[in-house]
Amino acid sequence: MPHTTFTLARRTLLAAAALALAAPTWAQSFPTKPVKLVVPYPAGGPIDGVARGLAERLQRLWGQPVVVDNRGGANEIIAGDFTAKSPADGYTILLGADPTFSGNPFLFKKLPFNPFTDLVPITRVVNVNMAFIVPGGLPVNTLKEFVALIKANPNKYNYGSAGAGGPTHVQVDAFLRQEDLQMTHVAYKGIAPAAQDVLSGQVQAMVAGSSAATPHIPSGKMKVLAINGPKRAKALPNVPTFAEAGFPNTEMYFYLGLTAPKGVPKAIVDQIAADTRKVLADQSFVEKTLDVFGFDPISETPEQFAEFLKRDRALAEKKIRAANVSLD
Structure with a gap:
């Protein structure tokens, strides 16, 4: 009986050791x-x-x-x-x-x-730290000036998004509520058509990745008033973060x-x-x-x-x- 118990215990230990050795080998074989x-x-x-x-x-x-x-x-x-x-x-x-x-x-x-x-x-x-983008012709150069313009003209201006309910919509909506501003939301099928209407001035604001604006900044057709994140973006070193622009509680x-x-x-x-x-x-x-x-x-x-x-x-x-x- 002692011999049988030892044998069973030994077999159990050997089986456990085999599984332990097999597990990392199996994981390391991915993918095949x-x-x-x-x-x-x-x-x-x-x-x-x-x-x-x-x-x-x-x-x-x-x-x-x-x-x-x-x-x-x-x-x-x-x-x-x-x-x-x-x-x-x-x-x-x-x-x-x-x-x-x-x-x-x-x-x-x-x-x-x-x-x-x-x-x-x-x-x-x-x-993706989103940038707050406006047309070059909008008479503002800072986010505080933008807020003042919208506050003085409720429901006069539009903002575009890549689609209803997405980040480019609900995060702007949250910002407008935070600042007690009224703008009309225009939902597009993607950020590209929204950007086109910002360029033409049909909508007066949107948030998007900075790459949506950077090609148009040198010509003055777009302006970026602020960007999300703890520090300034490499591609936009002259654009302040939301905190630097005076809105430390804003995240987009x-x-x-x-x-x-x-x-x-x-x-x-x-x-x-x-x-x-x-x-x-x-x-x-x-x-x-x-x-x-x-x-x-x-x-x-x-x-x-x-x-x-x-x-x-x-x-x-x-x-x-x-x-x-x-x-x-």
Whole structure:
């Protein structure tokens, strides 16, 4: 009997040791085939540019193709739903933004998937500090002057956004409420047509990534009155932050982050996050892929991204409810 007990115990220990040795080997073997990086926007824009730059660098690290799959439309719902319903093996990951991760559950009564439970946070990739942009012909040069102009002319001026309920809408709405200002919201299908109407003077303000304005600043066709963030943007060194402009309680940003279908093994989630952080730590990647759009790299663990999402979702709900917007 003692001999039998020893044998069983020995076998149990050997089996446990074998599993312990196998686990890191299995995790380190990922990926063994092409990885799909789903992007909820069409090819050619800034988000697609980040996705392609990231895919190229991850491909170098992994020795496997990383294929960008553009699935635009429906406020990121198409791409999010596709990712959430993909196999939970790490070979389909989503580079999404605020609408998928925070906003849509408060904008739609019914979604084909639950972004809060059906997608696993991997890491936030970039933060986009949005710029407050006005036409060159508007008679203001500071954000305080803009506020004074709008306050003196309630409902006379318009502001544009990339779409109702999105960050470029609800964050301006929150600012107007904060300052007790009245403007008319004009929703566009994307930031490009909104920018065109700012250029023509049909709308008098919008917030967007700084790259929407930088080509037009030298000609004087656009002015940037302030930019979000703790420090000035590299591309706009003469533009004050909101705090420097006298509005320390104002935040206007959006972000991009990676998620995977629920059920992907944590070892794979951790590896994708760690390898993405390696890419973001490479200064040549930052200069070539992020600086051109005014995007700031963010290096987070899955746990840190999850904590960020808790706070961001609470803010999104508050702003969307206050704006009284629904997309159903």
